[in-house]
Amino acid sequence: xxxxxxxxxxxxxxxxxxxxxxxxxxxxxxxxxxxxxxxxxxxxxxxxxxxxxxxxxxxxxxxxxxxxxxxxxxxxxxxxxxxxxxxxxxxxxxxxxxxxxxxxxxxxxxxxxxxxxxxxxxxxxxxxxxxxxxxxxxxxxxxxxxxxxxxxxxxxxxxxxxxxxxxxxxxxxxxxxxxxxxxxxxxxxxxxxxxxxxxxxxxxxxxxxxxxxxxxxxxxxxxxxxxxxxxxxxxxxxxxxxxxxxxxxxxxxxxxxxxxxxxxxxxxxxxxxxxxxxxxxxxxxxxxxxxxxxxxxxxxxxxxxxxxxxxxxxxxxxxxxxxxxxxxxxxxx
Amino acid sequence: xxxxxxxxxxxxxxxxxxxxxxxxxxxxxxxxxxxxxxxxxxxxxxxxxxxxxxxxxxxxxxxxxxxxxxxxxxxxxxxxxxxxxxxxxxxxxxxxxxxxxxxxxxxxxxxxxxxxxxxxxxxxxxxxxxxxxxxxxxxxx
Amino acid sequence: xxxxxxxxxxxxxxxxxxxxxxxxxxxxxxxxxxxxxxxxxxxxxxxxxxxxxxxxxxxxxxxxxxxxxxxxxxxxxxxxxxxxxxxxxxxxxxxxxxxxxxxxxxxxxxxxxxxxxxxxxxxxxxxxxxxxxxxxxxxxxxxxxxxxxxxxxxxxxxxxxxxxxxxxxxxxxxxxxxxxxxxxxxxxxxxxxxxxxxxxxxxxxxxxxxxxxxxxxxxxxxxxxxxxxxxxxxxxxxxxxxxxxxxxxxxxxxxxxxxxxxxxxxxxxxxxxxxxxxxxxxxxxxxxxxxxxxxxxxxxxxxxxxxxxxxxxxxxxxx
Numbered sequence: 156x157x158x159x160x161x162x163x164x165x166x167x168x169x170x171x172x173x174x175x176x177x178x179x180x181x182x183x184x185x186x187x188x189x190x191x192x193x194x195x196x197x198x199x200x201x202x203x204x205x206x207x208x209x210x211x212x213x214x215x216x217x218x219x220x221x222x223x224x225x226x227x228x229x230x231x232x233x234x235x236x237x238x239x240x241x242x243x244x245x246x247x248x249x250x251x252x253x254x255x256x257x258x259x260x261x262x263x264x265x266x267x268x269x270x271x272x273x274x275x276x277x278x279x280x281x282x283x284x285x286x287x288x289x290x291x292x293x294x295x296x297x298x299x300x301x302x303x304x305x306x307x308x309x310x311x312x313x314x315x316x317x318x319x320x321x322x323x324x325x326x327x328x329x330x331x332x333x334x335x336x337x338x339x340x341x342x343x344x345x346x347x348x349x350x351x352x353x354x355x356x357x358x359x360x361x362x363x364x365x366x367x368x369x370x371x372x373x374x375x376x377x378x379x380x381x382x383x384x385x386x387x388x389x390x391x392x393x394x395x396x397x398x399x400x401x402x403x404x405x406x407x408x409x410x411x412x413x414x415x416x417x418x419x420x421x422x423x424x425x426x427x428x429x430x431x432x433x434x435x436x437x438x439x440x441x442x443x444x445x446x447x448x449x450x451x452x453x454x455x456x457x458x459x460x461x462x463x464x465x466x467x468x469x470x471x472x473x474x475x476x477x478x479x480x481x482x483x484x485x486x487x488x
Numbered sequence: 489x490x491x492x493x494x495x496x497x498x499x500x501x502x503x504x505x506x507x508x509x510x511x512x513x514x515x516x517x518x519x520x521x522x523x524x525x526x527x528x529x530x531x532x533x534x535x536x537x538x539x540x541x542x543x544x545x546x547x548x549x550x551x552x553x554x555x556x557x558x559x560x561x562x563x564x565x566x567x568x569x570x571x572x573x574x575x576x577x578x579x580x581x582x583x584x585x586x587x588x589x590x591x592x593x594x595x596x597x598x599x600x601x602x603x604x605x606x607x608x609x610x611x612x613x614x615x616x617x618x619x620x621x622x623x624x625x626x627x628x629x
Numbered sequence: 630x631x632x633x634x635x636x637x638x639x640x641x642x643x644x645x646x647x648x649x650x651x652x653x654x655x656x657x658x659x660x661x662x663x664x665x666x667x668x669x670x671x672x673x674x675x676x677x678x679x680x681x682x683x684x685x686x687x688x689x690x691x692x693x694x695x696x697x698x699x700x701x702x703x704x705x706x707x708x709x710x711x712x713x714x715x716x717x718x719x720x721x722x723x724x725x726x727x728x729x730x731x732x733x734x735x736x737x738x739x740x741x742x743x744x745x746x747x748x749x750x751x752x753x754x755x756x757x758x759x760x761x762x763x764x765x766x767x768x769x770x771x772x773x774x775x776x777x778x779x780x781x782x783x784x785x786x787x788x789x790x791x792x793x794x795x796x797x798x799x800x801x802x803x804x805x806x807x808x809x810x811x812x813x814x815x816x817x818x819x820x821x822x823x824x825x826x827x828x829x830x831x832x833x834x835x836x837x838x839x840x841x842x843x844x845x846x847x848x849x850x851x852x853x854x855x856x857x858x859x860x861x862x863x864x865x866x867x868x869x870x871x872x873x874x875x876x877x878x879x880x881x882x883x884x885x886x887x888x889x890x891x892x893x894x895x896x897x898x899x900x901x902x903x904x905x906x907x908x909x910x911x912x913x914x915x916x917x918x919x920x921x922x923x924x925x926x927x928x929x930x931x932x933x934x935x936x937x938x939x940x941x942x943x944x945x946x947x948x
Contacts, residue, residue: 185900208836287750288752385843387839387896393838403864414866416865417837419838541862571932571934575914579881579910581821582817582824584822592944593944623874625868
């Protein structure tokens with residue numbers, strides 16, 4: 156269903172949603188965008204390209220209280236108190252959320268914390284008119300205007316948005332301000348889409364990577380790849396599909412809480428055992444794990460790679476390790 | 489309403505300041521009861537993390553006391569400690585922790601009266617600041 | 630090809646071919662404009678990969694504590710050589726294992742500042758004498774290098790390598806007039822609450838990725854205090870109290886170690902102003918102990934030693 160709404164009306168619409176929903180939108184703090192609850196809305200910042208930290212944190216926060224207790228009384232924190240709107244996420248990140256669903260809401264395991272947030276959130280995505288040179292979403296079946304994982308997709312055509320309503324959940328929140336889009340407007344939207352897709356020059360060949368990796372566990376490739384890696388967690392924490400965590404008790408006397416924090420396979424502590432033994436003792440094993448998990452194990456388990464092509468790891472790695480180059484080397488090396 | 493009494497944590501070196509506190513006690517010198525004492529083998533045993541941990545848990549003021557320079561039981565422990573404290577003390581002020589939250593003193597085993605005086609002054613200064621708000625961890629520890 | 634780059638390749642090749650070193654750590658072309666990537670070169674033929682430009686921002690000394698018994702040549706700017714000296718002083722590396730390829734340099738370009746000053750994505754970069762030419766799909770712009778140096782480079786007083794086995798290029802004149810602590814001094818004038826608010830705002834950007842720690846040559850501890858589980862010093866989440874303690878202690882542990890190379894800040898994805906913390910530590914180390922990191926390998930680290938006459942104006946001594 157294709158509708159349209161003027162940007163002015165869109166602002167009013169979002170403001171009206173604030174009454175019943177907590178609205179998360181890209182907020183600019185000293186030049187860095189992140190998804191935060193807003194209390195007013197004046198349109199999406201024209202400088203917004205994508206958030207630094209991926210919106211996975213809306214469903215899977217970096218630091219999340221699971222329950223709190225005091226003298227035997229336990230309060231669970233699994234339920235969100237209000238319904239949520241997640242506004243302005245990019246199609247790559249929406250696609251990444253679908254990958255996370257495999258892990259947190261899949262056949263093997265149902266994570267109440269994740270599912271509760273996911274079910275209570277309506278996602279309004281914003282198509283990318285100007286993808287970056289580091290964007291390679293098209294390599295993973297996505298695109299700058301892909302609808303996967305979105306309830307509504309917005310296409311910016313200047314003074315208004317073309318509103319592509321994808322799911323019933325998306326339809327439910329619409330008001331009468333959303334009107335039928337004209338033939339002409341739809342054509343314009345098509346043109347914008349096509350132009351954006353043409354802008355994506357980065358391509359990663361994923362076919363055959365899994366099979367190649369099957370043979371590479373003992374390869375010296377990992378030594379070479381990991382030698383320049385500093386061992387920080389930028390790539391994993393900023394990745395919209397990485398989902399490893401650590402559970403920690405923070406307690407004092409008879410009160411405390413259990414917290415789930417993001418963790419990273421790039422840290423030695425991630426696999427350090429109580430005995431002192433570490434099965435991934437050096438950067439080599441840790442780098443291998445990261446690449447293997449994304450492009451081999453995940454495919455093995457869920458039939459697709461754990462990458463959405465958002466390019467965050469490429470842009471933010473302090474030593475410029477580029478996953479596109481890594482994948483190419485795996486295939487050709 | 490009664491004024492909230494500040495909680496103060498004092499790290500006292502075993503050989504001088506702790507003995508000084510002992511002397512104040514046996515001499516029946518009165519001093520404010522706000523101080524909780526942790527006895528350490530030497531002032532150099534005090535890792536700045538101890539101080540931060542205390543503040544994080546809502547302690548209103550921290551005192552570290554050790555032997556006067558030259559009197560260290562381990563010859564030079566307090567000299568080493570002095571260097572660490574110079575940095576952390578200045579740094580905490582720099583980032584906006586009130587100057588009097590963290591204090592240092594030299595108190596010898598013979599200075600019972602001085603120990604009481606130091607505690608009195610530390611308590612007064614911390615009281616003036618009011619309860620600690622910065623750096624306190626409100627949920628879990 | 631710039632002369633410096635040619636010489637680096639030549640020297641690196643010599644070292645490798647004559648088996649003077651097992652490998653050379655330098656920089657290679659990055660995959661993005663304004664970026665380079667550290668590279669480990671093992672064969673003489675591969676030295677063609679080595680490059681040198683105003684974006685070689687990483688402190689390569691960070692890799693040295695991990696080299697084991699290998700002999701290694703490393704490309705180093707002034708600040709990087711100071712880190713090497715500091716690592717030698719702290720017994721983390723052996724002087725005889727390291728061949729320092731020292732490069733006097735005017736400073737590295739702050740890529741983020743340039744990115745912020747153009748509309749749209751930068752697609753191409755050219756460096757020409759004192760200028761940087763930037764091209765995007767709809768713009769072209771020229772930047773004067775000197776105006777876009779990293780803040781740490783702007784106030785640097787040791788642009789020439791402190792030690793080097795092979796010096797590439799001419800030594801340059803050191804700036805003696807810059808006031809490297811001007812920002813710290815300004816900050817100190819703020820009220821105590823203003824200082825706390827700014828500190829708190831900055832540390833709350835932190836996502837605990839530890840890129841700052843990992844990028845720092847002096848953060849070589851086998852297990853960092855944040856990773857200790859017994860005792861477990863601080864929580865691992867995003868509680869602002871934990872974030873504050875992490876940044877306080879990280880900076881404090883840099884006392885007598887930080888050379889103000891700026892690597893921590895460049896690595897930080899959240900663009901936290903980390904130098905305003907370490908710079909204060911450096912200032913007090915200079916004030917109290919008259920010590921500057923990495924200038925000579927004979928002086929002990931300041932916190933591992935003492936002077937009977939050390940200042941103690943902050944201690945109640947009863948006098």
